[in-house]
Amino acid sequence: MMKSVTSDVIAIVPAAGIGARMGATIPKQYLALGEQSILAHTLDSLIAHADISEVIVALHPDDRFFETLSQAEHPKITTVIGGDERADSVLAALSAICKNDHSTQPKWALVHDAARPCLTQTDIDKLLSSREQFPQGAILAMPVRDTMKRCELSSLSIAETVCRDNLWHALTPQLFPAGQLQQHLSSALEQNITITDEASAMEWAGVKPGLVNGRADNIKVTHPDDLQLAKLFLAHINSK
Numbered sequence: 001m002m003k004s005v006t007s008d009v010i011a012i013v014p015a016a017g018i019g020a021r022m023g024a025t026i027p028k029q030y031l032a033l034g035e036q037s038i039l040a041h042t043l044d045s046l047i048a049h050a051d052i053s054e055v056i057v058a059l060h061p062d063d064r065f066f067e068t069l070s071q072a073e074h075p076k077i078t079t080v081i082g083g084d085e086r087a088d089s090v091l092a093a094l095s096a097i098c099k100n101d102h103s104t105q106p107k108w109a110l111v112h113d114a115a116r117p118c119l120t121q122t123d124i125d126k127l128l129s130s131r132e133q134f135p136q137g138a139i140l141a142m143p144v145r146d147t148m149k150r151c152e153l154s155s156l157s158i159a160e161t162v163c164r165d166n167l168w169h170a171l172t173p174q175l176f177p178a179g180q181l182q183q184h185l186s187s188a189l190e191q192n193i194t195i196t197d198e199a200s201a202m203e204w205a206g207v208k209p210g211l212v213n214g215r216a217d218n219i220k221v222t223h224p225d226d227l228q229l230a231k232l233f234l235a236h237i238n239s240k
């Protein structure tokens with residue numbers, strides 16, 4: 001019998017990047033994907049989920065686009081100013097959650113990239129349901145399908161084939177107890193540890209986050225050719 005996990009789930013959306021690899025004239029999270037921007041699609045998926053009580057969006061200090069989104073006025077949405085790196089933006093949102101938190105309910109932070117607009121409700125459900133199996137936290141991830149090569153940059157040739165056994169792509173959302181994530185992420189950054197996702201901060205602290213198989217269409221829009229792919233995936237997801 002699945003016992004209900006009573007806790008407060010707060011989504012964090014790091015959206016303070018500039019999208020350098022996209023090479024657009026505006027930050028990539030504000031590029032149109034059909035009828036609305038990448039970030040708007042992402043926020044819609046989180047706002048729609050009944051178990052998510054709040055969505056904290058970390059914005060670039062010079063962001064003038066967010067206020068134009070209809071989602072900006074949604075009661076679930078609050079904003080913080082992000083930092084120089086993605087991890088700093090996540091930590092800023094975590095600090096907003098954890099300061100003055102006197103509630104008895106354990107708070108969970110569900111961190112999801114603004115640049116991943118194809119997130120489905122079923123994948124959010126899967127991750128939230130994994131808390132019984134993984135009380136330490138877990139991430140959506142996907143086993144590697146291709147043979148993996150390490151590049152020798154100087155000659156742009158193959159340096160080695162990387163064993164792909166048990167190799168997974170880390171996706172988002174990544175779900176952790178908010179207080180523990182804040183503590184470990186803050187400590188790791190203070191020690192200049194390179195942190196590219198929330199799991200790596202938890203791993204650095206000796207935690208073994210769970211892996212929850214996520215959808216392959218939950219792509220991070222990073223380069224120009226990802227846009228068309230995201231449009232196709234969204235159209236497919238919304239056609240169901």
Ligand SMILES: Nc1ccn([C@@H]2O[C@H](COP(=O)(O)OP(=O)(O)OP(=O)(O)O)[C@@H](O)[C@H]2O)c(=O)n1
Binds near residue numbers: 029058085
């Ligand atoms: N200082 C930063 C850098 C990134 N992000 C966010 O982290 C997510 C994943 O990062 P990435 O895909 O690398 O976005 P950018 O940093 O904008 O892209 P680039 O590295 O090409 O500049 C994005 O939603 C981005 O907005 C953030 O909140 N704060």
Ligand SMILES: C[C@](O)(CO)[C@H](O)COP(=O)(O)O
Binds near residue numbers: 170172
């Ligand atoms: C968090 C992430 O999406 C997991 O794969 C990834 O690490 C973000 O990397 P980025 O270089 O900040 O886009």
